Amino acid sequence: MIAMTTAPLLRAQSVAAGDDPRSLARVGADELGEGDYARRQSAMRRLWSERETMREAVQRAARHSDPEVASRARWILQQWQQGVLPDIPPEVLKRLADSEGIERLQRLLEAGQFHAVIVAAEQAAATAEGPSLRDDISDLLQRRFAFFVRTAEQTNQFDAFCDLLDVATESPALAVARAELLTRLGFDLAERGELPESARRWSETQRARTTVLIRATRGDVPAALEAARQADQEDMVRACLLLLGDWEALIGEPRRQAEAAPPGSLLAYRSWSDVLVAAARAGQDSLADQAAEHLAEPAPTEAVSAADRPALELRWRSLLIHGYVEPALRLLRSHDPADAAEVLGYLGRFDEAFEVLGIRRESFEQDLRSLAAEVQKQVTAGEPKGEDGSAISRQRRLPAMDRALMAAKLLLRVGEDLRAKALLEEVAGFSGGDGDTRTRDQAVVTLWQMGQSEEAFALAVPPDNEHLKPMLLYELLRWMTGRDEPQARALASVWEALLQLHPEISVAERLQWIAELQRGEIPWDTDRDGRFRRLFDQLQSGKPTVRRFNGRLVVTGRGYASAELGDFFLRLGQTELARQIYQQRSAAGDSAADLQLARLELSSGSAADAYEIYRRVWLRHSSGRGESQESNASDGDLLVALKAMIGEIIALERTGDQAESERQRRLLGRMLCGCPAPVKKEFCDYLDDIGEDELARDTLERLLRFSAFGADEEIDFGRVAIGYGSLLEADSPAEAARWQDLALAGTLETMAYYARGYLILPAQHLGLRARAAAARGDAAAVGEYVRRSLRLYPMNINMAEDLFTELREAGLDQQADEGLTQIFAVGRAHLARFPQDAEDANNLAWTAAMSGRRLDEALELARRACFLRPDSVSYRDTLAEVLYQRGNRREALIIERHCLLDDPDMWHLHEQIEKFEEGEE
Numbered sequence: 033m034i035a036m037t038t039a040p041l042l043r044a045q046s047v048a049a050g051d052d053p054r055s056l057a058r059v060g061a062d063e064l065g066e067g068d069y070a071r072r073q074s075a076m077r078r079l080w081s082e083r084e085t086m087r088e089a090v091q092r093a094a095r096h097s098d099p100e101v102a103s104r105a106r107w108i109l110q111q112w113q114q115g116v117l118p119d120i121p122p123e124v125l126k127r128l129a130d131s132e133g134i135e136r137l138q139r140l141l142e143a144g145q146f147h148a149v150i151v152a153a154e155q156a157a158a159t160a161e162g163p164s165l166r167d168d169i170s171d172l173l174q175r176r177f178a179f180f181v182r183t184a185e186q187t188n189q190f191d192a193f194c195d196l197l198d199v200a201t202e203s204p205a206l207a208v209a210r211a212e213l214l215t216r217l218g219f220d221l222a223e224r225g226e227l228p229e230s231a232r233r234w235s236e237t238q239r240a241r242t243t244v245l246i247r248a249t250r251g252d253v254p255a256a257l258e259a260a261r262q263a264d265q266e267d268m269v270r271a272c273l274l275l276l277g278d279w280e281a282l283i284g285e286p287r288r289q290a291e292a293a294p295p296g297s298l299l300a301y302r303s304w305s306d307v308l309v310a311a312a313r314a315g316q317d318s319l320a321d322q323a324a325e326h327l328a329e330p331a332p333t334e335a336v337s338a339a340d341r342p343a344l345e346l347r348w349r350s351l352l353i354h355g356y357v358e359p360a361l362r363l364l365r366s367h368d369p370a371d372a373a374e375v376l377g378y379l380g381r382f383d384e385a386f387e388v389l390g391i392r393r394e395s396f397e398q399d400l401r402s403l404a405a406e407v408q409k410q411v412t413a414g415e416p417k418g419e420d421g422s423a424i425s426r427q428r429r430l431p432a433m434d435r436a437l438m439a440a441k442l443l444l445r446v447g448e449d450l451r452a453k454a455l456l457e458e459v460a461g462f463s464g465g466d467g468d469t470r471t472r473d474q475a476v477v478t479l480w481q482m483g484q485s486e487e488a489f490a491l492a493v494p495p496d497n498e499h500l501k502p503m504l505l506y507e508l509l510r511w512m513t514g515r516d517e518p519q520a521r522a523l524a525s526v527w528e529a530l531l532q533l534h535p536e537i538s539v540a541e542r543l544q545w546i547a548e549l550q551r552g553e554i555p556w557d558t559d560r561d562g563r564f565r566r567l568f569d570q571l572q573s574g575k576p577t578v579r580r581f582n583g584r585l586v587v588t589g590r591g592y593a594s595a596e597l598g599d600f601f602l603r604l605g606q607t608e609l610a611r612q613i614y615q616q617r618s619a620a621g622d623s624a625a626d627l628q629l630a631r632l633e634l635s636s637g638s639a640a641d642a643y644e645i646y647r648r649v650w651l652r653h654s655s656g657r658g659e660s661q662e663s664n665a666s667d668g669d670l671l672v673a674l675k676a677m678i679g680e681i682i683a684l685e686r687t688g689d690q691a692e693s694e695r696q697r698r699l700l701g702r703m704l705c706g707c708p709a710p711v712k713k714e715f716c717d718y719l720d721d722i723g724e725d726e727l728a729r730d731t732l733e734r735l736l737r738f739s740a741f742g743a744d745e746e747i748d749f750g751r752v753a754i755g756y757g758s759l760l761e762a763d764s765p766a767e768a769a770r771w772q773d774l775a776l777a778g779t780l781e782t783m784a785y786y787a788r789g790y791l792i793l794p795a796q797h798l799g800l801r802a803r804a805a806a807a808r809g810d811a812a813a814v815g816e817y818v819r820r821s822l823r824l825y826p827m828n829i830n831m832a833e834d835l836f837t838e839l840r841e842a843g844l845d846q847q848a849d850e851g852l853t854q855i856f857a858v859g860r861a862h863l864a865r866f867p868q869d870a871e872d873a874n875n876l877a878w879t880a881a882m883s884g885r886r887l888d889e890a891l892e893l894a895r896r897a898c899f900l901r902p903d904s905v906s907y908r909d910t911l912a913e914v915l916y917q918r919g920n921r922r923e924a925l926i927i928e929r930h931c932l933l934d935d936p937d938m939w940h941l942h943e944q945i946e947k948f949e950e951g952e953e
Contacts, residue, residue: 064100077118079093080118083112083117083151091109092105094106094109113152114132114136115136117145117147117148120148121143124139127139134165134169137152137168138176140152141172141180142176142179142180142654144186146192146193146195146196147196149196150192153165154199166202167202169200170202170206171202173196173200173706174203174706176670177209177706177707178704178707179670180193181702181703181705182703190217194210194217197209198210201228201230204241204242204743205706205708205709205738205743205744206706207245208245208738208743209706211246211249212705216698226246227243236263240260241265241268243256244256245738248737249734250734253272253276256272257276260272267741270285274740274774275737275740277313280310282306283319286303286307286310289303290303296329298342301347302343302346304323304326305347307320307322308323308354309350309777324351327347327351328347328359342781345784347363353780353794357823361376369388369389369390369434369438370437372787373388373435373439374441374787375787375790377442378825379826385442390402390403400455403435404455406432407433410430411433411463433474436459437459439455440456440475440482441481441482446862446868446869446872447867447871448866449484456475456478457475457491459475460472472494473501473503473504473507476492477511479491480511485543486540486544488508489544493539493540499539505524509527513550518596522596522600523600525597526549527546529567530545530567533567549600552603561606593616594624595613595617595624595625598610607632611632613625614632615629621652623653623672624672626645626648626649627649627672627675627676629645630679630683631679634682637686639683640687642679643680643683646677646683647680649679650673650676654673667708670707670708671711671714671715674700674704674715677703678700681696697727704731708744708746709739709744712731712735713735713752716755720755725759729756732752732756732759748782749774750782751783753771754771754772757769757770757771757775761800766800766804768800769797769801769804772793772796773797776797791825795821795824799821799828799835801813802814806839806844807842809842811847814839815846815850818835818847819850822854822855826854826859829876829878829879831851832879833878835851836882836883840883849883852879852883852886856886856889863876868900870897870900870904871897873893874904877890877891877910877911887914890914891914891915894907895911897910897911898911903934905941908931909928909931909944911927912924912927912944913944916948916951921948925949928941928944928945
């Protein structure tokens with residue numbers, strides 16, 4: 033057998049114009065056995081290089097009786113099967129030398145040798161490994177589609193790449209990517225083929241479903257609907273109707289299923305929920321009421337089993353988002369009192385909320401003590417045991433603890449801070465027989481969630497010692513960073529450094545420092561730069577220290593910095609310290625640090641330097657040599673590479689090379705055709721963060737239509753719809769409302785929010801619809817949407833600050849005033865019952881000030897809030913704003929300047945002072 037190393041010697045020779053391929057085939061095989069070595073080599077080169085015409089001759093020769101002929105022919109077949117052709121450059125062949133199988137084909141693709149991979153796939157078609165190889169190639173194309181597209185562009189091989197997609201596409205997602213790429217390249221799908229050639233091997237159902245996906249993703253949803261109906265694919269018909277918003281058509285099938293399903297079954301409730309969703313949006317109120325009645329049927333009086341809980345949750349969620357509040361609460365009250373109380377609290381019905389938790393108005397203190405005693409009883413009872421004596425679950429829920437934590441939250445919301453803290457301190461002291469202190473952890477996190485950071489940190493440390501459990505510390509750090517694990521690890525290293533620098537300060541005070549620093553606030557009034565320098569030096573010098581938090585190692589010391597640690601210093605205005613960390617990590621190949629360095633270069637005007645950094649990151653990750661922290665390394669490489677590419681484009685724009693920038697944008701659009709859905713969604717979030725809204729909207733719109741069919745289990749339609757809707761809010765509030773509404777109504781079973789979310793989210797959607805109605809001048813619709821929104825979320829001060837301002841600008845003062853009156857009615861009634869609630873008093877005052885209405889009431893409310901919380905800068909700022917609105921500008925300035933002394937880093941105060949000074953008489 034001729035060794036692979038001889039391949040570079042065998043260069044293709046073109047066939048002369050007069051040569052007859054058939055005669056070459058006849059002569060070539062015989063010449064493989066010629067006595068003359070030169071002729072054997074010449075014949076071998078010709079057969080190897082002319083596969084299209086010589087394949088059959090070589091296959092026959094492989095069975096030749098002459099061992100020399102058969103051996104040479106089999107070698108040629110082996111090269112074809114491995115994708116090795118005579119015109120492959122030597123440097124590419126060198127990279128193939130130590131690889132085989134799909135790894136070899138990946139290296140060929142990365143080198144732009146698409147035709148070679150086609151040959152390998154076709155050559156293996158008749159073998160037992162053929163189907164498996166096609167699947168592997170298809171999977172590889174799907175995972176690294178974006179990289180291969182850029183390679184195709186750089187090597188001018190788009191035709192060959194598209195040919196490869198035709199023969200190797202084996203999944204619906206890749207077929208969709210192929211169709212979108214061909215469209216962007218200017219091909220006519222009617223001529224080229226809506227489906228790839230490989231679809232001939234698929235089942236009829238797969239071809240039909242893929243056709244629906246392709247048409248819908250490209251935006252031709254009516255044609256997709258027609259194909260789905262012809263193929264009798266009911267789930268796809270429903271998805272198409274949903275995308276089209278054809279609610280009338282969406283009613284029929286769920287209604288038939290609901291009426292045929294066994295009463296009380298999950299199928300029956302699921303179907304009635306679908307009927308309610310469609311009927312409410314189709315304006316069929318009587319049918320919506322009928323569906324709601326079925327969903328509101330009495331829940332079982334006994335405890336709900338794990339099997340029954342999905343049906344119960346679907347029922348109350350569906351009822352609540354459609355405004356059937358009382359039926360939803362009846363279901364919640366008996367089976368999840370903590371969630372029922374949360375919903376009642378957001379409806380402004382706090383007395384009822386406390387009563388659901390077992391705390392009555394006439395025996396408030398006694399009931400709180402009883403609840404604490406119930407928590408203690410459940411905690412000290414220990415874990416339930418199995419037959420073998422082992423604990424059944426370490427994560428079991430304690431119903432009394434759930435109620436106690438919710439009671440504390442409600443107490444904090446109504447201004448009963450002392451009672452809330454007393455309750456939490458009491459339950460924090462309970463522990464199981466095995467020393468389990470989860471009750472303290474939960475109490476601490478509850479205070480943190482309610483904005484009581486100082487109290488949370490004080491409670492985190494038991495009164496009898498100054499020791500903070502590592503598990504609780506890391507949980508707090510995760511909350512501070514928004515559950516971002518890399519940021520939490522960086523913050524843990526800052527904690528350790530501060531411990532070394534300031535062993536004298538208490539644990540609670542150090543936690544407060546950490547929280548403020550993470551928010552971008554500086555807890556030190558003097559020597560700020562010096563303190564940061566010492567913190568930096570501590571993190572960078574000395575022997576590395578290793579600690580374990582929540583099962584993860586946190587390492588501090590020279591050379592152990594991270595890009596997230598650089599981000600920490602950057603947020604605090606320590607740009608040069610951040611730059612040093614980024615440069616250190618960049619030298620170690622950390623692409624996150626490189627991306628931040630490039631952004632610093634862009635912000636300083638060094639676009640050319642930024643471009644070089646972005647290019648370096650792209651090359652690192654396109655070759656798969658990145659050090660991605662994502663669980664899926666392939667997806668992680670791709671995401672970082674895409675960030676680098678958009679960075680290249682922005683840098684090119686900054687340098688003034690608009691032509692190249694536009695070309696790269698078109699290329700990026702082609703690359704995004706085939707990115708995995710989760711990567712595409714995360715990249716769009718990044719685009720939104722850096723202001724690339726147009727590209728994010730275009731990409732998410734296509735992903736939205738694709739995900740509506742559930743074609744990719746790794747991405748949820750609801751997540752995509754929410755992201756897409758948020759991008760549309762400013763320019764297209766009606767469309768934003770539509771998609772955000774669908775994100776909630778269409779994912780009642782697959783996505784879970786806190787109970788309050790099923791009030792707040794639909795209230796926000798109705799607010800967006802009010803904005804859209806205002807834009808078209810429909811005053812009646814505006815009033816109706818505002819009323820419905822405030823019935824779900826009566827104390828929505830964001831609506832007062834944003835929507836009411838827009839309504840007044842549109843000349844809809846009456847509707848804005850009616851909404852303000854509705855908010856004040858609920859707020860005043862609440863404050864009459866809970867006069868210690870400084871937060872709601874402040875919120876009402878701010879709402880009035882933003883509307884320029886009810887300023888006398890606003891002044892009284894603002895002064896009450898400041899009396900209750902004299903140290904609050906925010907409340908004093910509200911008082912200053914009210915005084916300014918009433919014409920007391922000098923007094924407003926005095927208050928605001930005192931606020932600035934207490935919080936010099938709050939930029940809002942500087943803006944307020946500037947506004948007041950400009951209006952001062």
